[in-house]
Amino acid sequence: MNDFFELEKKCKQIKRKKIIKIFLYFLGMIFVLICGMLFNYLNKPEPKPKIKKTQPQPKVIKPIQKPKPTKVIKKEIKTEIKEKTLDIEVDLNNIKQPIIKPKVIKPIQKPKPKKIIQEETISFKKALKLAKLYYNNGNYQNSIKWCKIASKLDNTNEKVWKLYALNLEKIGQKKKAIKVIKTYLQYRDSLDLKYLLKRLEK
Amino acid sequence: MYENLIKAFEDIIKTDDVFHSFSFDLALNNIENSKNNLKFLIGVPGTGKSFLVKFYEKKYPETIVLQGTISKEELNEFLYSDRLIIIDEAQLLDINTIEYIRTLTDTKEYSFLLSMHSNEAKEILNKEHFKSRSIDVIELQLITKEEMIKYINSKLLQNNSNYLFLNKEFNIIYNYTNGNFRYIKKFVKTLFELFDFALKNNFSKYKKINSCLLTMTAIKLGLENE
Numbered sequence: 001m002n003d004f005f006e007l008e009k010k011c012k013q014i015k016r017k018k019i020i021k022i023f024l025y026f027l028g029m030i031f032v033l034i035c036g037m038l039f040n041y042l043n044k045p046e047p048k049p050k051i052k053k054t055q056p057q058p059k060v061i062k063p064i065q066k067p068k069p070t071k072v073i074k075k076e077i078k079t080e081i082k083e084k085t086l087d088i089e090v091d092l093n094n095i096k097q098p099i100i101k102p103k104v105i106k107p108i109q110k111p112k113p114k115k116i117i118q119e120e121t122i123s124f125k126k127a128l129k130l131a132k133l134y135y136n137n138g139n140y141q142n143s144i145k146w147c148k149i150a151s152k153l154d155n156t157n158e159k160v161w162k163l164y165a166l167n168l169e170k171i172g173q174k175k176k177a178i179k180v181i182k183t184y185l186q187y188r189d190s191l192d193l194k195y196l197l198k199r200l201e202k
Numbered sequence: 203m204y205e206n207l208i209k210a211f212e213d214i215i216k217t218d219d220v221f222h223s224f225s226f227d228l229a230l231n232n233i234e235n236s237k238n239n240l241k242f243l244i245g246v247p248g249t250g251k252s253f254l255v256k257f258y259e260k261k262y263p264e265t266i267v268l269q270g271t272i273s274k275e276e277l278n279e280f281l282y283s284d285r286l287i288i289i290d291e292a293q294l295l296d297i298n299t300i301e302y303i304r305t306l307t308d309t310k311e312y313s314f315l316l317s318m319h320s321n322e323a324k325e326i327l328n329k330e331h332f333k334s335r336s337i338d339v340i341e342l343q344l345i346t347k348e349e350m351i352k353y354i355n356s357k358l359l360q361n362n363s364n365y366l367f368l369n370k371e372f373n374i375i376y377n378y379t380n381g382n383f384r385y386i387k388k389f390v391k392t393l394f395e396l397f398d399f400a401l402k403n404n405f406s407k408y409k410k411i412n413s414c415l416l417t418m419t420a421i422k423l424g425l426e427n428e
Contacts, residue, residue, distance in 0.1 A: 003422070004399055004400070004418075007396070008414070010421050011418045011421065015414070
């Protein structure tokens with residue numbers, strides 16, 4: 001066993017080599033990782049600045065494909081309500097002109113460019129306000145349009161549904177209005193809408 | 203301290219101390235049951251071909267066992283039609299002798315078993331006149347890790363050793379030896395030699411077999427690339 005110490009020395013050398021190999025391997029891995037991260041960071045597309053369009057809004061109502069999820073109602077309820085709103089939108093193509101109220105003081109067909117707000121950036125409150133304004137001015141089609149936009153932002157708000165039903169009533173679609181209210185009442189309770197339903201059913 | 207174990211793992215053929223690996227038993231069974239007059243026992247060096255030949259000789263004493271250094275003329279002296287003639291290390295036979303053996307077996311009077319290394323055997327068997335004949339080729343395989351563990355443990359227990367290897371040590375041994383029976387014996391023997399030396403000299407680092415001792419053994423046997 002004269003070679004014991006020599007073997008021991010060689011063993012230590014081999015171990016040292018193995019440790020260096022492992023260390024270099026990890027170093028390489030870290031280097032590759034950092035390079036990858038750096039590459040990703042440098043190639044990251046810059047966020048596009050939001051530009052507000054000043055052109056007047058198109059008259060055609062875009063179909064609501066995917067309404068935003070609401071905070072209050074459970075997932076199942078949400079989808080149901082969304083589906084219902086979509087059904088209503090399809091039917092809106094056949095909307096008739098107002099029959100009952102010919103009292104149109106100032107029909108706002110083309111609002112001033114300054115006041116026009118982009119559908120995408122508008123808040124729920126503004127959409128509801130516009131819907132109300134159009135309703136008060138007798139422009140039920142536009143009111144319906146803004147009701148739809150408002151419902152896109154919050155489809156649980158009973159005020160939107162109420163206004164929507166009232167608009168339908170005004171354009172002579174009473175049955176549709178009843179259906180809309182009933183749909184809402186299936187999922188949420190509202191005294192206001194119940195009263196309106198009773199009135200419409202009379 | 204571990205002299206008995208060093209002795210137990212010496213590479214000496216002892217037919218009374220057989221380790222029955224699956225490959226060994228299968229090869230033995232094939233030799234016993236083969237009706238072909240020309241048989242080849244092949245395997246890489248260290249798989250136990252020579253041991254199997256010795257074991258067969260002991261089991262069937264009428265068998266004639268010759269070495270591969272035998273000449274054609276000398277072979278004629280051992281030709282008995284009713285006995286199996288085994289030639290160990292047959293890769294050492296010259297081409298003429300192999301051809302002669304082939305013609306002898308063609309007469310159906312003599313039975314031969316040629317034990318040789320795999321590579322040489324494949325070269326011979328690939329020749330046209332061997333290809334066209336039905337020859338039994340019995341191959342001895344390397345042993346599995348489980349068989350190696352069984353073998354080492356049985357040896358340790360036979361020698362009343364108080365030392366038992368851990369699983370990770372078995373893994374290292376198997377990785378170095380690749381299931382080669384000769385290497386396994388050499389490895390364990392050398393390992394115990396180094397361990398014994400360390401214990402006798404009171405090297406505190408080597409109170410038990412560690413990875414360093416295993417690597418040192420591998421270096422000594424040339425199994426570790428430095």
